[in-house]
Amino acid sequence: MRESRSALADLEKNKLAAIDRTIAENESRHEVLRQLNEEGEGLTQGSQALLKNKEFEFGGALAAQLNVPA
16 A cells, blocks of 8 residues: 555656646746747837837737838
């Protein structure tokens, strides 16, 4: 019975470790995506400039759909 309990405890530790790794990986991915979004990655240069302007900060990625003169 002790062996079974010990085996179960080890299994639970391994499962918790795997869950912790998954959470850490997801948090890391989230941070990278947040930074890319904040930097306007994938948007045109004009859209990025517009997003950096405090007046248009609310616009988000919508700015990518606008045609802005250079």
